[in-house]
Amino acid sequence: MASDTTRVEIFDNNDVRNQLTRVDFHIKMKNEFQRKFAVSVRFLDENYSATHTINLNIDKATMVSGNLLPVYLNHDEQLDTSSAVAAFKQTRFAIIDVTLLPDASGVNPIVLGDTAAFSFQSAGTFYFDLGL
Amino acid sequence: MIKNKLHIFFLLVSITAFAQHKQLLYNFSEIPQSQLLNPATELPYRLHVGIPALSGIYASYGANNFALEDLFIADNIPFETKMNSLLARTANTDYISVNQQIELLNIGFAKDDETYFSMGWYEEFDYISYMPKDLLDLIYYGNHPDANRVFKASDLNFKMELLGVLHFGITKHLSDRFTIGGRFKIYSSVLNVNSTHNEGEFTTVVGNNNIYQHILSNADINIKTAGFGDEAPNVGSFLLGGSKGLGVDFGFTWHPEEQWTVTGSMQDLGMIFNKKDSKQFYLKGSYTFEGFDLLYPGTSANDYWQEVNDEIDERIDNDENDAGYTTWRSTKIYSSIGYSFGKEKSKVCNCGSSSGDYTSEVGFQTYTIFRPKRPQYALTAYVKHTFANFLTAKVAYTYDEYSPANLGLGLAMKIGGVNLYATMDNMLGLQDLTRSKGVAVMFGINVALKKKELY
Incomplete structure (x- = not known):
């Protein structure tokens, strides 16, 4: 991990x-590994208590006729209830965990020198009430 | 290779305003204060003394593309709809302006039949802000729906000044047909805020390595202030106690024919050297931010965060200093052409004027004021009439950027040695101030004596 x-x-x-x-x-992921990944984005307050958590799993890439087909994942999530937003305002840290999930078959080990890539892109859109 | 990117949209918050066109006062020679607009105005007096602090009180407000009712009238239209509509029609050349003056002292006297001296001291507040269209859009809508839109820092353009003005003027009749005048001014700037030459752009585009990329390019943003020290401003601040400046007014009055009058003047050609408690805040540089770009293993986010901070500090110079700065006053140019007719008034001033001897006058005036982004113009048609030799009225119709139908009325009354006057601009707008884009009022009291009243 x-x-x-x-x-x-x-x-x-x-x-x-x-x-x-x-x-x-807004989260976008691309997985070129033939292994599944679990991604956890945890937002924490000053006491390291979670203010919001996003858990995502992305499937493994597949090899078809010698061509690697990466897997793409787009995830949009909205915080718009007053309680959820109030909790999120306490955020001081963000922790991103990326975990390589076990492969039961054991046929797709990641080896040193593997040129495949896993990319994670994220954006947050913040809405403010300016009191107008 | 695993890439970890955290991207946060952010909002730049920017808060960032005029009208001092005195078309009713200009060339209104029955009012001594008209010489403040054209030092060559031919006053019919031998002596005038303004009642201190009551001889000239002026206030004006103007917004060329906005009235209060646009947002606040009760019409069951949602505020958001009104705001969207207002922002859609707002341009970065639109502006809000406020001007206010109080005359503290004004004295004038004729040295002889050819020369009139005048001097005084007044306070002035002047504010203009152009609508920062791009910044307002950025604040209201954010940058998310405007990916690829360029937000320009140059939209931030405003200045405010509070100052005292000491002045001394000479009006000289060179002949029966030609009069020239000049006024020397010493400015004492009490407060000044100025941000008029900003450059740079902020853009959000679709990123290469992250969802979005924020680009701040060639930013050169500055806000200059003066006078905001620990000591509160006092009367002395308006009388040479502030930052000093110098300026001049000059003008002429010409009668090409007995009943024709042509005038022109330039007012406030001057500058202020803002040195007292001056500060300059500035931000310069370029930076592109695409979020975090962590490489596993070996780089911690905290290390990277610090690296990003250090890099921003290195590329964007964001600081303040105590350096002084020079600001130009907003110079005004007036001109007029008028035709006098009616009964001849009794000659009482020996001022060389031939046109002033008639009871009625019609004419046109032009007005130009030089503002930070561009000059503003106005055209006025007027009618002036003297009733029973003691009450003079001027009605003016002005076409300007505030209103295509600005109807104003000026009255000057002389009872014995007391001169009372009042002018009111945009009278149609006064019926409902919430619909008015501009309004200006002025009034004052002087002791003003003609030759026969002196001798």
Whole structure:
């Protein structure tokens, strides 16, 4: 499993915190490995308690007639209830875990020098009520 | 290779405004303050003294493409719909302006039949802000639905100044037909905020390695301020206590024929050297941000976050300093042509004017003011009439950017040695201020004496 922690500083600003009304998450993944991956995006508050979690699994790529067919995954998710947004405003860290799932067949091991790639792209759209 | 990218949209928040066209006062020689617009105005007086702080009070507001009712009238149309409509028709050349003046002192006297001296001191507040169309759109709509749209920093363009003006003017009759005048001004700027030469663009495009890519290119944004020190402004601040500046007015009055009058003037050709408590805030540079780009293994997100911060600091110079700066005043140019007729008034001023001796006058005036983005213009047609030698009225119809139907009325009354006057602009708009895009009022009291009243 690969994991990393990112500071989320946008909510250090009081105006941003007070006026946020909705958050849309957009995630795109591409898997060229012939193995499944599990991706977990965890947003945490200062006490490392989860404010929101996104769990996704992406299927493995397949080899067809000698050609590798990657798997694509697009995921959109919306936070628009007041309780969900209120919790999300407490976010201070984001942790992204990428886990290589076991392959029961054992026929597709990832070996050193494998040129396949796994890409993860994300965007967040934040909506604010400016009080107009 | 595993790529981990976190991308966050962000909003740039920017808050960022005039009308000092005195078409009713211009060339209204029965009012001594008309010499402040054209120092060559031929006053019919030998002496005038303004009542301190009451001789000239002026206030104006103008927005060329916006009225309060656009957003706030109760008509069952959702606010969001009104806001969308307003933003759709707003251009970055639209503006809001406010101007206000209070005359604290105004004295004038004739040295002889040819020369008239005038001097005084007034306070002025002036504010203009162009509508920052791109920034308003960015704030209201965000950058998400506008991928590939270019938001220009140059839309941020505004200036505000609060100052005191000491002035001394001379009006000289060169002949029965030609008068020239000049006024020297010393400005004392109390407060100044200025942000008028911003450059750069912000764009969000579809990214190569992430969903979106944010591009800040060639940003050169600055906000300059002066006068915002620990010490609160006081009367002395308006009397040489602020940042100093110098300026001049000059003009002429010419009677090519006995009943014809041609005038022209330039007002506030000057600059202020903003040095008192000056500050300059600036942001310069370019940066493209596409989100995090972590390589596993070996790079921690915290390390990368710090690297991104360091890189932004390196490429975008965002700082402040105490350097002074120079600002130009908004120079105004007036011109007019008028024809006098009617009964001849009794000659009382020996001022060389031949046209002023008639009870009625009709004519046209033009007005230009030089503003940060572009000059603004106005054209006025007027009728002036003197009733019973003590009450003069001027009705003016002005076409300008605030209104195609600006009807104004000016009255000057002389009772004994007391001169009372009032002007009111855009009278049709006064019926409902929420629908008005501009309004200006002025009034004042002077002691003004003609020759026969002195001798």
